Structure formats: structure tokens, C-alpha cells
Amino acid sequence: MRFRSPFTFKLRQLILLLAITATAAILFSGLYISYQVQKERVIEDTLKSNHVFASKLASATDHFLAAAMQQLEFSAKIIAKDITNTELLQAETNRLLKQTNSFNSVVINKLGVLKAASPASLNIINKRVDSPHSKQAFKLQRPLISRPYVSLANNLMVIISYPLFDEAGNYYGYIGGSLYLEQQSILNALLKQHSYDGGAYFYVVADDKTLLYHPVSERIGEVGQNNPVINRVLKGEDGHARVINSLGMHMLAGFSPVKLANWGVVAQRSEVATLATLDTFQGLLLKRMLPIVLITFVLIGVLAHFIAKPLRLLADSANLSTDQQNVANLKSIKSWYFESQQLKAAMLEGVNILQSKMGQLRQDALTDPLTGAHNRRGLYLLLDKLIQEQVPFAVLEIDIDFFKRVNDTFGHDVGDEVLKTLTCVIKQVSRKDDIVARTGGEEFLLILPNENSDSAFVIAERLRNEVANTPMAKVGCINVSIGIATWPQHSDDIDQVYKCADKALYHAKETGRNKTVIASLN
Numbered sequence: 001m002r003f004r005s006p007f008t009f010k011l012r013q014l015i016l017l018l019a020i021t022a023t024a025a026i027l028f029s030g031l032y033i034s035y036q037v038q039k040e041r042v043i044e045d046t047l048k049s050n051h052v053f054a055s056k057l058a059s060a061t062d063h064f065l066a067a068a069m070q071q072l073e074f075s076a077k078i079i080a081k082d083i084t085n086t087e088l089l090q091a092e093t094n095r096l097l098k099q100t101n102s103f104n105s106v107v108i109n110k111l112g113v114l115k116a117a118s119p120a121s122l123n124i125i126n127k128r129v130d131s132p133h134s135k136q137a138f139k140l141q142r143p144l145i146s147r148p149y150v151s152l153a154n155n156l157m158v159i160i161s162y163p164l165f166d167e168a169g170n171y172y173g174y175i176g177g178s179l180y181l182e183q184q185s186i187l188n189a190l191l192k193q194h195s196y197d198g199g200a201y202f203y204v205v206a207d208d209k210t211l212l213y214h215p216v217s218e219r220i221g222e223v224g225q226n227n228p229v230i231n232r233v234l235k236g237e238d239g240h241a242r243v244i245n246s247l248g249m250h251m252l253a254g255f256s257p258v259k260l261a262n263w264g265v266v267a268q269r270s271e272v273a274t275l276a277t278l279d280t281f282q283g284l285l286l287k288r289m290l291p292i293v294l295i296t297f298v299l300i301g302v303l304a305h306f307i308a309k310p311l312r313l314l315a316d317s318a319n320l321s322t323d324q325q326n327v328a329n330l331k332s333i334k335s336w337y338f339e340s341q342q343l344k345a346a347m348l349e350g351v352n353i354l355q356s357k358m359g360q361l362r363q364d365a366l367t368d369p370l371t372g373a374h375n376r377r378g379l380y381l382l383l384d385k386l387i388q389e390q391v392p393f394a395v396l397e398i399d400i401d402f403f404k405r406v407n408d409t410f411g412h413d414v415g416d417e418v419l420k421t422l423t424c425v426i427k428q429v430s431r432k433d434d435i436v437a438r439t440g441g442e443e444f445l446l447i448l449p450n451e452n453s454d455s456a457f458v459i460a461e462r463l464r465n466e467v468a469n470t471p472m473a474k475v476g477c478i479n480v481s482i483g484i485a486t487w488p489q490h491s492d493d494i495d496q497v498y499k500c501a502d503k504a505l506y507h508a509k510e511t512g513r514n515k516t517v518i519a520s521l522n
Ligand SMILES: Nc1nc2c(ncn2[C@@H]2O[C@H](COP(=O)(O)OP(=O)(O)OP(=O)(O)O)[C@@H](O)[C@H]2O)c(=O)[nH]1
Pocket: 399, 400, 401, 402, 403, 404, 405, 407, 411, 412, 413, 414, 415, 416, 419, 440, 441, 442, 509, 513
């Protein structure tokens, strides 16, 4: 039995392992790479679209502010014609409110006294207004957009103002429009109409980082944290960036400045929300691919089985046994690809060589090397078979007469040639089923199956005469003496039969040689 380590893998398992590992590696690395590429793409697209959105909104806000400023300029020109006429001032502020619908307007003279307001409120006309914006407007005497501030009526607002000069060019004050940030205002209405969906939103910041607009209205008026995107947009930069917002979320932000007011618009979407669709898609892809992957694995398994089968069968037959069954098994293995065919051919060749070598060895073990006749072991094997099959036979013990003289006279080599020639003569006289054996120096046995003493005697005499009439090289003619015994007539013990034949031969020698003697039956 061959020893097999418990850690020895079979070829089929290895092919399977290799193929499945390779398939899984290709599949998952493909999925991973495609996910990464798509992720980068989606992020890039989102950043760009957020930037485009922020740019459009910033441009719309710029246009809105420019238009508001133009309206104020137009009113300023009308007022300049009769600047002390408070009715005219009131009429103009009323017209402005009506024209813009939610653009509350005021006229404030250079002393800070409110001269007209729409919607009109008796309580505030002729009252002093002391806002930072007024001070700046009086000082700069030019069109201005204020920073967000809390008004007397506790409203968070932005003022857009235009300077008023009389026809002589003397500075009078300014006409201003207020935009309420927390309440419904024309600015709010403008921004709200640009809804942004899919988890995206935008906000607008003033130059002091105050939130002018935010979808969560409670946050309007809040001063922005140290947000890099706000910092960049307030520096006038236009672009996009990945940023972490105040809640610690990774955001994909596009930003664009509102140049006229030095405000900034930021449109952003969380990275998680952006990639959620991609994750769902990837999950769906994996789900759809799973049956194909499983089928592939099954096919790999079947293929691995067919690839490994011939090699496994060859390995099972690789004991180089010359047993016929093993050789037949080896021949029946279907080697359907080159390597297994080569291996099978090599193994069959090896078995053939082994078979012929073993046959030769077996033959050598049973044959006399000088004459090619059976040796004693070969003879016994064949006799055992005859005895087993109960085939009667005669034993002829043949001995050369005075062979010593041949050796002494002509040498040992010539003696060897005589032994070989005698073997040929014995074989010529005998039949196919007879057994020729050399059992001693110049002693031969000829076994004649199915012959009795009498018929064996006739054959022995024919042989003796044939020998006597066959000249041997250098030596000339020689003679042989023959003793005959039969199995089972003389004895059913083969050794006893030999002894009988031996006795008969001895008798032939004693009584003059060159004769045949049948052993007596007693
Ligand atoms: N050349 C040769 N001679 C052998 C071989 N084996 C035995 N002999 C010789 O055979 C001879 C047998 O001689 P003996 O037993 O005295 O018998 P013999 O001379 O034949 O006389 P008888 O048998 O009594 O007629 C001896 O000289 C052996 O050396 C062999 O293989 N080759």
C-alpha cells in the first residue's frame, strides 16, 4: 500500500482551487476597479454640476441685485427733480414697493432722518435711523449693498441703497430697498425657485460669512464656521471642492461668487447620498452576476474533473505492475490531451520494457545458458504441470559415452560445442510438446508426454541412432546411453521415477554403453 500524506492535494482540487481563485480575483478586482472608476466619475460629475448650479445661481443673484440697483437709480433720478417734496418721496417709495412687490423701500436724508417708507408706517417717518449701513452710505455717497443686520423692528435684512443728489448736485441722502432674509422677500423668492433635489442643497453667504439663505430657515443669519469653501468663494474664487461641513459630513461642493455684493453661493451634496445610487447599482450587479459566477464555478469543476481524470487514472496505474489487468486498465485510460497522451505512451512503453525484461529473466532462470534447453528448475515446473493435469509421461535420461575423453582430447570448448550439437539433435528428434532439459554436465532428460515405456524406447533408439550418425565438429561421431522410466507406471513419485531412469542408464553403461535400457517394474 502506498503512503499518502494527509496534506497531499489532488490535481483536480488544485486545478479547482487555482481556477476558482483566479476567477474570483478577476471578478472582484474587476468589480472593485469599476466601482472606483465610477465613484471617481460620479464625484467629479457631482462636483461639476454643483459648480454649474452655484454659478447659475450666483449669476441670477447678480442680475437680481443689478436690476434692483437700476430701479433705485431710476427712482433717484425722479426724486432729484424735487427732492424736498415729501409727497414725491413717498410716492416713489410706494411705486418701488408696488413694482417689486416685496422690495420695502425707504428714503433717508443725510442727517439720518427717515423721510419716506413703503409700506408706510406713521411711527417711523421723521425718526432717526442710526444703522451702520446709513453711516457708510453717507460717508461713501455711492451705491451700496449692506452687510446683513438686524433692523429696529428686529428683522434680519440687507439694504440696497442708491445715493440721492438734488439737481444742483448736493448730496441729500439715499434711497434704499430692504430685503428681509428670514421672511418672505423678493430675494428669498428668487432663491427658493431654484430648488435642488436628490439630497443636494445650496446656501448663500454674505462677505462677513453670515448665511443669507439656507434651506433650513433657522440657520439664516448664522455666521458660517471656518469653512474652506466659504473662505474661497468670499475671496472671489469660482470652482468646486470636497469639504467636510459643520456636521462633519463629507460634502461635494460647487461654489461661485456674487460679484456685485461680494456674496458667495455654495451648492453641495453629501458624498454618501451621491454614492448611494452607485452602491445600490453595485449590489444589483453583484446579485445579477452571482448565478453566472456559480455556473462558471460548476463548469470549472467539471472541466477540472475531466482534465485531472486521465492523470489520476494514470497515477493509479503508475505502480509499473506488469499484471495483465493493470496493463489493460492502463490501455483503456482515455488520454484526451497531449501531456496525458505522452504520459500514457511512456508508461505503456515502460511496462512493455519491464514485461520483456522480466520475461527474459524468467526465461534465463529456467534455461540452461549453454544449450538453451530447460534447466532443472524449468523442467520441474513443466513436470509439475503434467503431474497436476495427470498427463502420463516417459523420462529418458541421456548421457554421452566417454565424454571425459572428448574434453581431454579436444578441450573444454569443443566439449561445449558437442553439448550444444547434441541438444539440437535431441530437439530434432523430439516433438513440440516434449521437454528437453540439461540436468547435469553431459546429462540430458527428455520428457515424452503420453508415451509408455515401449513407445518411449522406440523414440530413444531413434535418438541414439541419430546421435551416432551425426558427426560432431572436430570430434566426429559420439554415442549416448539412455535409461527409460515412466510416470506413473514406475512410480507416482517423480523422484522415484528419476531414480528408476538413473538405474536403467547405469545398467546401459555397465552393459556396454551406446544402448537404451527400460527400467524394470518392481
Ligand atoms: N565441455 C564440457 N564438459 C563438461 C561439462 N560438464 C561436465 N563435463 C565433463 O563431462 C565429463 C563427464 O565425465 P564422466 O562422468 O567421467 O563420464 P564419461 O567420461 O562420459 O564416461 P561415461 O559416462 O562413464 O561414459 C567430465 O570430463 C566433465 O568435466 C560442460 O559443461 N562442458
